[in-house]
Amino acid sequence: MxxxxxxxxxxxxxxxxxxxxxxxxxxxxxxxxxxxxxxxxxxxxxxxxxxxxxxxxxxxxxxxxxxxxxxxxxxxxxxxxxxxxxxxxxxxxxxxxxxxxxxxxxxxxxxxxxxxxxxxxxxxxxxxxxxxxxxxxxxxxxxxxxxxxxxxxxxxxxxxxxxxxxxxxxxxxxxxxxxxxxxxxxxxxxLQEGSRSSQIVKSFKQLLENHYRDLSSGKADKVFRVQDYADAQHLHPNYLSNVIKSKTGKPIATWIVEKTISEAKSLLQNTSVSIKEITYQLGFSEAAHFSNYFKKHTGITPVQYRKELDTCK
CATH class of the missing domain: 2.60.120.280 (Regulatory protein AraC)
Incomplete structure (x- = not known):
């Protein structure tokens, strides 16, 4: 090879x-x-x-x-x-x-x-x-x-x-x-391990996880922006972005996209939850916006994703 x-x-x-x-x-x-x-x-x-x-x-x-x-x-x-x-x-x-x-x-x-x-x-x-x-x-x-x-x-x-x-x-x-x-x-x-930059990364990951849990439970209704994650750690957004990119190789925007798609897939696997409900749980204002977002990052729509899951069963 x-x-x-x-x-x-x-x-x-x-x-x-x-x-x-x-x-x-x-x-x-x-x-x-x-x-x-x-x-x-x-x-x-x-x-x-x-x-x-x-x-x-x-x-x-x-x-x-x-x-x-x-x-x-x-x-x-x-x-x-x-x-x-x-x-x-x-x-x-x-x-x-x-x-x-x-x-x-x-x-x-x-x-x-x-x-x-x-x-x-x-x-x-x-x-x-x-x-x-x-x-x-x-x-x-x-x-x-x-x-x-x-x-x-x-x-x-x-x-x-x-x-x-x-x-x-x-x-x-x-x-x-x-x-x-x-x-x-x-x-x-x-959060108690490693250098300051490592702590920032780990804190960001936990904030990301906690925020999407709040979205799915209805405690939050809007997806956090970079500014929100920076404010949570009392950091400038540019500094936070630089640390995340240098330590993980991925920009914060990519982390947010991947997390959103991961949560969307988990919710779509539960067929008792409608796509309209998933739209609001993930902080989107309209089902069409969510569908376009999902298709942009996966190549298929949420409806097609569910159909593929049914085919695999």
């Missing part, structure tokens, strides 16, 4: 997109939902392997039972060792390299999957999902055994043909997240 042709720091919306970019096996991935799990040994990497730089739009966990390598997130490089767990979230550019892979399970999921199958207040229960960079965690054999039982149950369900498999996976994933929280981050607060 010619890595040089991919050295333009591509952005990928799913693991399926990433593996397609890297010319890896795609038959392990079901692109119908924002969730995947498999042993990385099965994807066809030739050792040693070095990836190009890319920026994903999904969360990921690596459970390393037997294998070694390195991950680089922005300027931070971490060694991946045996019997360790590694987590990354969307936004930052990263590369990975592997010296050996025998048994390393990769789980990825997007925000829409989390909110559909795990819970609407996912980031309140698991605030560590919002942090920027987390060092790989070496764990005891006892804890790894606990995690392994859960992710292998998830894998078994993922390979099944059950019409309820993603609902079951959502429950197992919640159990896994609670176990990881209990072991690593029982008192974790991402």
């Amino acid at each position: 010619d890595i040089k042709k991919n050295n333009d720091n591509p952005e990928v919306k799913s693991l399926y997109d990433l593996y397609k970019l890297l010319d890896l096996r795609l038959d392990l991935i079901d692109p119908s939902e924002g969730f995947t799990i498999h042993n990385m040994k099965d994807i066809g990497l030739t050792m040693p392997y070095q990836s190009p730089s890319y920026r994903p739009d999904f969360f990921s966990f690596l459970f390393v039972k037997n294998g070694t390598g390195k991950y680089t997130v922005n300027e931070h490089t971490f060694d991946i060792k045996q019997q360790s767990i590694y987590f990354t979230n969307p936004s930052n550019y990263r590369t990975f390299s592997w010296q050996s892979i025998e048994e390393i399970y990769l789980i990825t999921f997007d925000e829409t999957f989390l909110k559909k199958y795990v819970g609407k207040d996912i980031f309140s229960y698991f605030p560590f999902l919002l942090t920027e960079t987390i060092q790989p965690k070496e764990v005891t054999a006892e804890f790894y055994g606990i995690a392994e039982k859960i992710y292998l149950q998830i894998l078994q369900e993922y390979k099944s043909q059950s019409s309820f498999r993603y609902k079951v996976i959502g429950h197992f994933l919640a159990v896994l997240l609670y176990r990881i929280k209990e072991y690593f981050w029982i008192d974790y607060n991402p």
Whole structure:
């Protein structure tokens, strides 16, 4: 494989997109939902392997039972060792390299999957999902055994043909997240970690999450502008914009768009909520405005999105 042709720091919306970019096996991935799990040994990497730089739009966990390598997130490089767990979230550019892979399970999921199958207040229960960079965690054999039982149950369900498999996976994933929280981050607060700029980014992410929760519950009726997020942290909007762009690679406007579309997709999956209701819940004044906005950023209208969901059922 010619890595040089991919050295333009591509952005990928799913693991399926990433593996397609890297010319890896795609038959392990079901692109119908924002969730995947498999042993990385099965994807066809030739050792040693070095990836190009890319920026994903999904969360990921690596459970390393037997294998070694390195991950680089922005300027931070971490060694991946045996019997360790590694987590990354969307936004930052990263590369990975592997010296050996025998048994390393990769789980990825997007925000829409989390909110559909795990819970609407996912980031309140698991605030560590919002942090920027987390060092790989070496764990005891006892804890790894606990995690392994859960992710292998998830894998078994993922390979099944059950019409309820993603609902079951959502429950197992919640159990896994609670176990990881209990072991690593029982008192974790991402706002207390890192440099001042890191704190600004984490605070912005939480403000973004809280605001859209308020929109969906009716406590707010207008989408925040950059000025509103800046005022909440007592910052000049230009300074906030510069910090967010430099730390995450994405302008605030992009974060707001992606969050709006993610929330819209979650609401559209609930067919008991009309498109008119969704329009107002997301702060749009007219259904036509919401429909145009959704189509601009997804390529299809909200009505077409719902029809596609019905087709996949």
